Amino acid sequence: MRFSATQTAEQLLAPPVYRRMRPLTQMVDAAWQGSDEAAVARRMSLIAFAIRIVSAAIAFFSQVVLARWTGTFDYGIYVFVWTTMIILGSLSCFGFQTAVIRFLPMYRRQEDFDRLRGLLLASRLFVFISASIVAAAGIGLVLLLGERIESYYVVPFILAFTCLPMLSLGDVLDGTARANSWPVRALTPTYILRPLLLLCFMAAAHIAGFAASAATAVIAAVLATFSTALLQLVIVTRNLDALYPPGPRKTDMAPWMKVAVPIFLVEGFFFLLTNADVLMVGLYMRPDDVAVYYATVKTLALVHFVFFAVKAGVAQEFAARSGAGERDSLQTFARQTVRWTFWPSLLMGAAVLLLGKFLLGLFGAEFAAGYPFLFILVAGVVLRASIGPAESLLNMTGNQNICAVIFAAVLALNVVLNMILIPRYGLFGAATATAAATLVEAGLLMFVVHRRVGVLMFVFAPSKPGEATV
Template sequence: MMLKVASLLLGLVATVVLARSLGPGGFGIYSFVIAVASLVVLPAHAGLGTLMVRETAAGRAVANWGRVRGFWRWAFRISTLSTLAIAGVLIAALVTWGERLSPTEYWAALGGIVLIPLLVANSLRIALMQGIGEPVKGVMLEALVKPGLLLLGVGTLALASRLEPGMAVGVNAAATAVAVAGGLLWFQRLRPPETLGVSPVFMPGDWWRALIPLALLMGAQQLIKYTDIVLLGLLTTAVDVGQYRIAAQAAELIIFVLVGVTLVVGPRVARLHALHDHAGLQRLVVRAARWSFLAAIAAFAVLYFAGEWLLRVIFGGDYTVAIGPLLILAAGQIGVAFFGLAPTVLKMTGHERISLRILVAASMTNIVLNLALIPPLGMLGAAISTAVTLAAAHAVLALAASRSLGLRTLPLQGRG
């Protein structure tokens, strides 16, 4: 939690610098590129991170090191080939249609392409560290070094009055590269020694069968997360995107404890399930859900009573119009926090197909709602669509966890 708080503060300061220096229009271009990059990268790593955590944690529990090492090789091979293919297609598209973009948009798009393989590598690096039981060390570079370098880079350029959206994306890519390189070196020092002297065991059939639903599942989650930003960028203006992005980022304060708890709890859920310790798993999930929900209520109270003032003081008067979307999105995140760790529990216990059906339906519903509500309502329409989708989807996921596993994921139930 200390790491998450530090990361939140660094990220917030970097966002303030970006929002104030670029203005709503420039910050909108930056946010749009980051959102698009996060979506197009999905074929290269969607589901691999979750499967990496699950396979590594479960393999450690039963000392099946050959399978663990084999999976590592297979996963990195798949992600590398997919990343090269995606980057090649995007470079060809930029060369072909780049003249339709303004210089500012062109350089931002090029920076987004550079960022893609780094996002994939960073995702798998974090998953590796979680799987070997080092979640804190795994997230440390992502939580401290990456936002710290991003802040240093954009702050320096802003002071020199040279910050542009493309430069900001480039700084983001450079910070991610440092986190990846440092994290992989750290992993080599911490990896279980048993994985060094064992022959890898490959079971690609099993892994593909598990990966495909997980990939679709993550794709649905990312669609829910970024559909509002992308469709706002396509249907409205860059200024709207920039203002809305501030609201969306501030609303994530509601679940920052839940995100941190998930990093720690995920591998433990996989381990306890592999050991058939249902009672221990139930205690773990309820206790984690309670902490997450209490923190969410406290954060919502701050945003409700002081949100507009905070937007004006921190980001500037141009962003106070985002208070409506901010409160709507924050209310939706309260729903996410209340229904606890149901998505993580389902994924880490091999019930990803149940989550898949629910979240695919939710992502499709989210697209339809955004298309229907953004034209008449703008930012408010995007916020309503996303908040309703998130809260409803997590409620159904909690019900599915209860019926499929007999586990209660709500903070107000059971004995924690």
């Protein structure tokens, strides 16, 4: 067999699977070349990817420690309460955390610094006040319901509601940093610092002799959330003050809310959809079952973080290319993001299935019961990755209304399937319902993106002639 002198080692040695991975390797090579907006987006995605790898490991380790420290029952209580808080914290932003990403790059390009400064201040004040109102209402509802709630949930819920404004503030600071292409300042506080502080406060509680209960775990999470949000507020504010000149602020709440409310519906439905299975298991089954299912979902997060990493890096680039004169550029870039999402997700999915029983066993011997469900859930995540960050493309191109409708329909389907399958099949039913809803979601998003934006966001869709692969 003869080889040309111009053939590379990759061409000679790379197996078919590796050649399939060439879009990813080319992305890594190209990410650090050039200073155009596409290169910035690639760098943001890669930095976000690296942060999410580290954060996934830290979060996984912290949950293992928490599960072993509190035991299955109390860990299940903590999981149900804290998952509810994460959802409510995002919902309490009413879409402003993403509206900032939509408007800030536009104002920066137009040098409309009056509106930019107004947006930065208004977004933070709005989410803090709205989340405080939701928190007060939540505490009042828990006290009002009284005996209708299982007694072991009352105190953890009341404690958790106290940090809801900080969770929402952290979300809008994340969006502000992403809008300025600051991935480290956007993601590090929530995904690295907060779980590390959670571990530190848990260790302090253990040393101080506090009971290893769900309430103690929630207190540790609340303290970690307050510390993280306040530190992020100081850092991001200082950076913004240095970047944008001081001056008057112009508040344009009407156009901001016109965009934010549909995005609120989209992201609200998305968060509920992402966590619906955990919540439904919590409603129908005991905390022990919630604990096993959540441990399986946290193991699955080692795959799912790829999607969120790419999404974090490309949203502002979708917004920047949404002008009428950049349609071809937007379509090409959108197809590239699908490849960035799918192939790493496929590799991580295979690795998680290979090591799944061992990883679940770290939580405790009883958690290994979740391993069979992992196959169903991984299949759903990989399928979802095959269309890339399609909902971000819709949100950033003015199609947030139809995106909200899609997620509402899929959420309703997910809830109905869980209501039917969980009582009959338990945790297997929850996993099946989630995977089935994910299949419908991917199909609807792919169809609507093709109709509205003119791009077929599917990893195996043929590229246009002459289209770049990265």
